[in-house]
Amino acid sequence: MNQSGSIVDAAQRYDIIEIINKGLAYAIIIAGLLSVVFIFIGGISFILSGGQEEKIKQAVSTIRYAIIGLIVTVLAVVIVATVGKALGLDIIRYINFSDIIQTVTTIGSTGGENSLD
Numbered sequence: 001m002n003q004s005g006s007i008v009d010a011a012q013r014y015d016i017i018e019i020i021n022k023g024l025a026y027a028i029i030i031a032g033l034l035s036v037v038f039i040f041i042g043g044i045s046f047i048l049s050g051g052q053e054e055k056i057k058q059a060v061s062t063i064r065y066a067i068i069g070l071i072v073t074v075l076a077v078v079i080v081a082t083v084g085k086a087l088g089l090d091i092i093r094y095i096n097f098s099d100i101i102q103t104v105t106t107i108g109s110t111g112g113e114n115s116l117d
Contacts, residue, residue, distance in 0.1 A: 038066035
């Protein structure tokens, strides 16, 4: 019960616009990171294909779709920033990796302290 109380307390500290902004920012960052990871995975698969035609096609396909995903992610940032400015949301200020790490650390430490009580 104590842990759910802390979640409610944490939710009350943020207004709905800030929650939407942070959620969109985290989704965009995760999508971008996953695209980069899959580009590396496709590159490693291409290197390790050993000249086998099927493995080369699969690796090139992975790289192609990862690059398309990265382009869509960049376009999403531009579109969300444009629409956000029109609606009064400031999404770009939340796309800061150090702030995200700090938020995750804060959430982790808060959850850990309450679970010991």
